[in-house]
Amino acid sequence: MAECNCRGKCATCPCAKAKDPCTDACHKGSPNESCINFQEALQVKAMSVSEIRKALASYGLSPIGDKSELMPRLAHHLRNQKGDSAVKEETPSAGAGGGNAKTLIDDIIRYQDEHAILLSLAGVPITSASSVAAMRKAYLKLSLKIHPDKHDSSAESKAAFQALVNAFDTLSNPEEEDDDVPSGKRKKAERVERSNDNCYETHIYCPKCHIPWNTPDLGLEKGAYNFFMMGIKQYGCGGCLLRFGCVTAVHHCPLCDKEFDYDPSDYHRQINCGNAKCTGKFGFWYHPVSALRERRIRSEVKAEQEKEHKRRNQRIRRAGRAKDRAPGESCGPVLGF
Template sequence: AVGAMKKAYRLLSIKCHPDKNGNSADSKKAFQFLVSAYERLTKPEQYEEEESSSRRAAPKKISRSNQGCYKTIIHCPRCNMDWGRKELGLEDGAYNWFMMGIREYSCGRCLLSFGCMTARHRCPHCKKDFDYDPKDYHRKIVCGNPKCNRPFGFMLYHVSNKREREVRKEQKALVEQ
């Protein structure tokens, strides 16, 4: 069985080798697939170990939908400057960490440090202020303005698990200082 597999591999590798097929991208890809398939067949225990460890290491993270969600308007409580504009150069996850109460940020105008509880939040529909709590981040809430009264949620930006762990670790170190 092993001898027949080697013979079949050699015949196939000669036929799809990139040198025989004018170095085309398709032949390179086919040859790479053939080599990896042969390695999997000849060393199955090595690949079983890798697959089982990768399954244990990376559990699937369930993400919620952003349907009906907005990046709400956030303002500094002292000078009313809006926070989170693209020109501030914040990374994608900055909104997540701010709204979850993980991080505080400093205002670029008045240098006040503020977090999600002290910031002024505005409804994405009527632009009126509303009270925010980090527990609301993964929920849909209704605007408290009687004229608006429309539901909305808060945008969740995709951030890798690794980056989120780094941010939490950095913040924990800052708090412990």
């Protein structure tokens, strides 16, 4: 391993974060083609080979080769693409509902079973180990483009939006078992005894049709608020029937009524909504629920997830077989932005 001689710059150098020796290129800000220590490359390094292959395919690039070939290919593509999209975003948008958004809607539906790939369609690779903040950024970017409000509520945009909501809710869920997450990376929420001092049953809105969720007419049990906010269970909207969880839901601060980003790990905390003018703290109401009921809900959800996993694997196998039958056909999706 080459010795680093960059005299202390290493603390901010991506190489240091990657625990690799530095090269000259690292400190010039424009690494050469063989350097894989820039920001995007570090993200790619965290991905599994199969994730890299799928991402390459989704960009219409060759997924063939070993990891040492695949990694720089994807990383350099992402870096170049970042430059392109920065330029594009300065020019006026071609308008929602254009061909680009249509392609994106098709791609999202195609990748509905590959939650990480689906969110990566926003242009930054997302894995199950990515931060919730990074996932949210990707979710919001895609949501802006494909929201049914912008597509006359077409059937395709509704299906794509449901797939997007499901992808973010599922991938960010600490309860969800996922083979790709190193064990111990995400801790399961523990059952906590705590008071409801300064706590509210906060207002929650559907991310698709914006009506309030958990209104009395839905007839949900009291504990539904707990299960929803803890990220245990997704519920249907009474208006548009979208199924969504607490991460994709729109949350309003009980103090200032402005929107704030919610994470299930906030449920047992007192938080500030993050809006500059709102300085108070608040917590989230905990309805007394018997341990038995909570266990039941968890095992119901788990059984449903296992069924969904099976359906998903069947769909993937079927798609794989269809591909084998038509080897000449290979058209990766074209990114719309």
